[in-house]
Amino acid sequence: MNTQEIVELCKRHTIFSWSAQGGVAPLAIERAAGIYLWDTDGKRYVDFNSQLMCNNIGHNHPKVAAAIKAQADKLMFVYPGFATEPRARLGKLLAEITPPHINKFFFTNGGAEANEGAIKVARLFTGRQKILSRYRSYHGATHAAMQLTGDPRRWATEPGAPGFIRVMDPIPYRYSFGATDAEKTRNNLEYLSEVIDYEGPHNIAAMFIEPVIGTNGILPPPEGYLQGLRALLDKHGILLVCDEVMAGFGRTGKMFAHEHGGIAPDMISMAKGLTSAALPLGALGLSDKIAEHFDKNVFWSGLTYSAHPMGLAAAVAAIEVLRDEKLVENAAKMEGVMRRHMEALKAKHPSIGSYRATGLFGALEFQKNAQGERLGGYNQPHPAILKTVKECLSKGLFTSNHWNTLFCNPPLSITEEQLAESFAIIDDCLHNTDEAFEG
Ligand SMILES: Cc1ncc(COP(=O)(O)O)c(C=O)c1O
Numbered sequence: 001m002n003t004q005e006i007v008e009l010c011k012r013h014t015i016f017s018w019s020a021q022g023g024v025a026p027l028a029i030e031r032a033a034g035i036y037l038w039d040t041d042g043k044r045y046v047d048f049n050s051q052l053m054c055n056n057i058g059h060n061h062p063k064v065a066a067a068i069k070a071q072a073d074k075l076m077f078v079y080p081g082f083a084t085e086p087r088a089r090l091g092k093l094l095a096e097i098t099p100p101h102i103n104k105f106f107f108t109n110g111g112a113e114a115n116e117g118a119i120k121v122a123r124l125f126t127g128r129q130k131i132l133s134r135y136r137s138y139h140g141a142t143h144a145a146m147q148l149t150g151d152p153r154r155w156a157t158e159p160g161a162p163g164f165i166r167v168m169d170p171i172p173y174r175y176s177f178g179a180t181d182a183e184k185t186r187n188n189l190e191y192l193s194e195v196i197d198y199e200g201p202h203n204i205a206a207m208f209i210e211p212v213i214g215t216n217g218i219l220p221p222p223e224g225y226l227q228g229l230r231a232l233l234d235k236h237g238i239l240l241v242c243d244e245v246m247a248g249f250g251r252t253g254k255m256f257a258h259e260h261g262g263i264a265p266d267m268i269s270m271a272k273g274l275t276s277a278a279l280p281l282g283a284l285g286l287s288d289k290i291a292e293h294f295d296k297n298v299f300w301s302g303l304t305y306s307a308h309p310m311g312l313a314a315a316v317a318a319i320e321v322l323r324d325e326k327l328v329e330n331a332a333k334m335e336g337v338m339r340r341h342m343e344a345l346k347a348k349h350p351s352i353g354s355y356r357a358t359g360l361f362g363a364l365e366f367q368k369n370a371q372g373e374r375l376g377g378y379n380q381p382h383p384a385i386l387k388t389v390k391e392c393l394s395k396g397l398f399t400s401n402h403w404n405t406l407f408c409n410p411p412l413s414i415t416e417e418q419l420a421e422s423f424a425i426i427d428d429c430l431h432n433t434d435e436a437f438e439g
Helices: 003-013 062-074 085-097 111-126 143-148 152-157 181-199 225-235 257-261 288-296 309-324 327-348 383-394 416-429 431-436
Strands: 029-033 036-039 044-047 102-108 130-134 164-167 204-209 239-243 267-270 282-287 352-358 361-366 405-408
Touching: 044 416, 062 309, 085 102, 085 309, 102 111, 102 288, 111 130, 111 143, 111 204, 111 239, 111 267, 111 282, 111 288, 130 143, 130 181, 143 152, 143 164, 164 181, 181 225, 204 225, 225 239, 225 257, 282 288, 309 327, 327 352, 327 361, 327 416, 383 405, 383 416, 383 431, 416 431
Parallel strands: 130 164, 130 204, 204 239, 239 267
Antiparallel strands: 029 036, 036 044, 102 282, 267 282, 352 361, 361 405
16 A cells, blocks of 8 residues: 555544544554654654653564564463463563562553553452542543543543542642742642541542653652652552553663652552553552452452463563663663753753653653743643644654643663754754744
8 A cells, every 4th residue: 555545544444542533644654663663655753752652662672573473373362361471471570670569460451451450459459439649640541540530631531430539749730839849749748638638538549640740741759759648648548559651661760660759559550661562561560468358359350351462472572671671771871861952952942941851751841931931721732832743753753742841752772872863853843932932
C-alpha cells in the first residue's frame, strides 16, 4: 500500500483515541530503531516522547525482538491457569527490582487494568470502599480508572462509579500551597488530613498517586511530600498505591519514581516501560501482607490474557536490556545534559517560562508574558504551541504537548549528540511561541 492508501483506510475503518475523527491527520509509520522512526515515505524522525512515554529502551531492540520470536516459536498462548517459564522469570525479576516487601504480581494487558486491579484489591483487602486520588493525574481510560483520573479526560464518563474522592496535590494548577517545598508539603498534607477526617478514615481503602506526575505536567513532588504522605496514610491504615505506569522503569533516573522519596508503596501499578511497549502488558505488584490475604481469600479478578506468555517474554528481555545497557543510569546522567539544553533555550526564548527534568522525564513550560502567566488556559492548548509541535514534526522530531508544556521524554538510550540534535530542532521551532509572547 502507498502512504495515502494506508492513511485513508486507517481513517475510514478505525477509531483514533481522544479525537473527533474528522480532524485526525495521522502520519503513516513504517519502521523504527533506537530513538528514530521512519515514515512510509522514508523520512526520519527523532522520537522525543518515546511515543506515549513508553518506549524506554528505544524502538525495536534486537534482543527483545529475538525473545519475542523465540517465544512465538515455542508457545504463543496458554490460559492464565498454567505456569510458564516466562511467567516464572518475570515474577522473579520484578520481585528483584521492586521494594523487598513486594514479591507477587498480577499481570494485565496495560496500565488501566493494573489500576482497576489495584482498586479491587484495596477494597477486598481493607474492607473499605472509598478511594483517594489527585486532580492532576491520569490513571487510564477504563471506567474505574477514569474515576481515579483527575484531568478532563474524566469528564465524558461522569458521574461514573461512586466512592472516588479527588484532592489537590502539592502543586495544583492555580492554587498555591506555599512558596517553598517545605510549605507546599506541610500545607498540602494538612489539607489532605482534613479531607481524610471529613470522609472518615475508616472508610478509605487507598490513595493512588503518580510519584512524579506524568501527562499532567511532568511534576516531581516537593521535598518531603512522599514521606509525609506515607506517614499520614499509615496513621489511618490507608494503602498507598504508586502508579508507576509512566514514571517507572528508569524514566526518572531510578528504576521506580517513588525511590526518589525514599518510600515504598503497598502496591505498584506498571505497564509501558515494563515491555518498553514491544507488546502490551501491565502488572500490579502486591506487598507481602496484601498477597498473604489472598492465600485464604479469593483473588476476585482475571483476564483471558493475564500472564500472556508473549508479553511476559518481551518484558523479561526489555528489563534485562534496561539493566545490561545501564539505561536507568544513562537517564540519570542525561538529566544534566537535558537541563543544560533547556536552560540555553530559556535564555534565548522569552516564551519559555520554566523547565523541569527528572532523569529523562522533562518538559518546557510556556508563558505569555514576563509576569509568568501561562500561554493558553486550563485544557486549552494555545495555537502557537500546537504550531510548534507540528513544525517540530515537519523538521524531523516527534513530540507532544499538554496544554502549555512541551514534552521532552526521549528513549533512555539517547546519547548526548542525539539530545543536541533534538534540542536544535526544538530551538528552530520556538519562534512560534515567541511570536505569541506579549512581553
Ligand atoms: C500514569 C498512568 N497510569 C495509567 C495509564 C494507563 O495505561 P494504559 O494506557 O496502558 O491503560 C497511563 C497512560 O498513559 C499513565 O500515564
